[in-house]
Amino acid sequence: MSSATPTPGTPPVRRLSLAGVLRLRRPSEIWFKPALSSVAAVAPPNLLLLAFGRLDLAMYTMAGALCALYAHNRPYAARARTLAWVVLGMLGGVAVALVTASLTRNAVVLVTVGALLAAVQKTLCDATRVGPPGNVVLTFISSATLFVPQTLDRIPGHLALAAAAGVWAWLVCMAPALIRPHGPERRATAQALNAAAAYAATRGTGDGHASARAAGYAAVQAAWQTLLSLPATGTRATTRHALERLVVRAEVALAAPADTDPERLRGWALALRGGGRIPRTGGTPEDREELLGVDAELAARPAPLRQRLGPLAPIAVRTALGCALAGYASLALGIGRPYWALVTAAALYQANLTLTWSRAVQRVVGNLAGVLLFAAIAPLAHLGQALLVLCCLALNFGAEALITRNYWLGSVCVTPMALLVTEFAGYQAPGDLMTERAVDTLVGALVGFLAAVAVTNRRAGNRVEHAVAAADRAREGAARLLAEQAPAPGALEAARRNLAAALTDLRATADGAAGEWWGRALPQERVVLAEQSGHRTLAEVVRRRAARPDLDTGTRTEDVRP
Template identity: 55%
Template sequence: MRARPLPVRSTVRLRRPVDIWHKPALSAVVAMAVPDITLYALGRLDLILYTSAGSLCALYAHGLPYAARARTLLWVVLGMVASLGIALTAASLIPSAAVLVVLASLLAAAHKMACEATRIGPPGNLILTFVAASAFFVPQRLGQVPVHLALALGTGGLAWLVCMAPGLVRPRGPERIAVARALEAAAALLRTRAGAGDTEAVAHARHATAAAVNAAWHTLFLVPVRTPARTAAGAGPERFLVRAESALGGVDGEAHPEAEAERLRGWARELRRGGPLPETAAAGGESLPGPDEAAPRHPVPGRPGGLRAVRARLAPGSPLLPIGARVAAGCVLAGWASMAVGVGHPYWAVVTAASIYQANTTLSWQRALQRTVGNLLGLLLFSALLPLIRTGPLAMIALALAFQFGAEACITRNYWLGSVCVTPMALLLTGFGAHLPAATLVGDRWTDTVVGAAVGLACCVLVTNRRAADRIDIALERVAAAESAAHRLLAAAPAPGPEDARETGWARDRLVGCLVELREAVDVAAGEWWQRALPEERIAHAEQRGHRALAGLVQRHSAPALAA
């Protein structure tokens, strides 16, 4: 067992923003502006908390194809309304703040585990927990609950429409972006490999490319192809993805890696612009393989999906169970500690504790530091804007929308930078229905932040994930099994027809999925503070052998199409 140092400098370092940050930002602003202005016209701004619950669902699922996005957003809206219903019902029936803290903490743990199991992506459990935890401490009568839930459901429907609207203009936009990311990762791999100086950098670029290609195939598999027209439409992005995948096996571009990298980046730019798909490479005139030159790719048979996959990730022994225990224990203790120091509405301590829990202790420490720094700066910003806020409700609405946009613009660069906007936005949303002195509001929020981060981090250190190293052992076994299956396939002579290509594609998908899972397991275990020594040599050998087998599969699967 050994204790690992906790980073500080890298915790506050700014990164490049995510390429589609503007999509959730604009969607949320539109979904919030319509009900906010309507409530202002009706003189019922006290209902903004309930309409915001549905509007904030517009932050989800922007990386998914539209068919999958429609289903996912429906579940998000229903989950938000159900959580809000639990919170408001409890607030109307239970007078004890201590009991409400327990219920809010259990619901926060359920949000965390559900979002991790479904792999819904950003913003994850944070929005659901913020809305529900706030609602637990809103004065409420039982007869008001149905009306408030109807408001949330209605604005959730509006958020659904806003998020689906771009599909009328770019129906295959999410797939094109996913393939563009894979092309950009493949170009970076070719450039890194051409330098050939840093073996670790090459390994990192290879893993990033494998993950991007795997994510792109997963995105394409989510698109229904029930008609020949849809099959033909999906063949274009697939051809580019095959080309990106070829970088993993060195099928093409090894003689001139810089030229091939620039070609891949050029195709990525064309895909992002939304125009017609480029048919030939800009330099050299090479045609991409057409839809009839390669067998269509299909998901690996037998792999669980949908609710079965979620249940499997929550089964006994799941690595999500210790995370759920951390969230529940930390949120309860943080809320009770906040009450002990005199804060009347400890929901922010619960939200703070819930927000810091990540996959391991190191990431949780980083999130706690980022949350504390961001909230402090956000409170200072809110205090500086108080003269403007006091000018009237229109100013409050405009600032809330601006902070919502700013949060999405900044949070992908670093969580603390996004928190600078999230904190005053949260204060404004809760301030529409309550009239507390600004000094009390800021003081309580700062106390809750410090208490929630400190208590939550303490629970994270004490409730360690001892199963993290066990997950590595399981991942190593899966990589070995997938590698053996790949070698058996490679040892056999290629058979003519689409069947061999289909089997090769399935073997590739299994192996790359296992390699990505192994790297994720290693990263999680490496960030646990107290953890037994990792089998680093065994991990390195498994990844090297796995990527060699993957290169062979990629060559076998891609070379015929690329030579066509």
């Protein structure tokens, strides 16, 4: 239950702060996976081109190879589909860029096309929730390709190089499935258990309980999204059902933290980290009811893509306008690579203006530090093309290894890597590269942020209203089932999960709207009351379940290997 006190509507103008923007976080648990995958995907194509003396074509192979950065948190079946769509999306953007570059060398037209591509890539990546690194890599590839002289007859060959590297990246990312086929879903379940344990440790009232609860529900929701993407039948279904029972226990802990042993949850999470059996929490009729609730959720069709695109219209307009203006400003200053300013602007746009401001600060700090790092390593890289390739691979690894600590830290490696890549086609004066990169970073960040200020997201308040209404409907549905003596099998579990998802969405929507620069006052009192009543209902559902005489709380192990 929330202990927050209802407050008046938030003021229409919000302050932007620098507090914590550059603070380093703990590294991701799988930081090494995208780092190693990117090196394994990029190295063979680049080394082959080096052997054939055609390193000038590395831009196209890197376009496909960098797709290896995506989908590392997804189960392998879902990862295969996601990566395939990422590769196709990358090829589509590169194709548009190549055709445009072959038809015109007008820089204004090229910047305009690059900005429109950036807006489309941003919108589709957000709508499909493709995950990090989102649209930034796709925009960098398509924007850079726009400014390389091109002819129509060479387009098929260049696309074939990108496609071949994309297939190789797909194979690299799918290879771990041969060793640990259930790793991603086990990891997502363990994260949900640990997050629930952190909230249970507060007993629901201790210091930091509100943020711990929000993090717990977000982790549980992420775990459900991971598990529900797995097959419901076949050999993988056995593992899925065993993990589902553990996620249900995490949900129970979030609804009744005072009655939960956090060490037990952490023990289950620890058991999932290795390659041993999956802990089981019981094999009673209660478990079958829980799985019926999951099946009911699986039967619900997701919102169509068109419906998901609607709320993203303000961000799409911000991206198109900011990228175009940043590119035009770079051209006006006489910078030879305006796509750097365009990509900088595209990298800024987050869910709201406050997060966009934070990303702008991180981008500027990281890029400027990266320019200094380039000055230090350029003499070594210029000793030969082999060293140039090796330096890029090392920076590629460093970028992915560090970016989970904070975006600016990863940018320290991304910037010199991007500068060295421009030298694959031939030597570039380091002083000119450094100056242009620094100027384009400042121009892109300033103009891009001003565009975000100019394009306000006035729909944010409406989405909060809709999220409150959805949470109220979910709570009322659960309350009606609680009033029945014998609800239909699986109905109460499905209603509980629906209410938990609605409360998670409400908190995310309210946080996103609260970060906008200017807008009408948000219904903070309604949000707090909806959260309070929703969590009370969730707790009542848990008490109803605990009162059942057939509930087995013992722990066994599932004979399912990773």
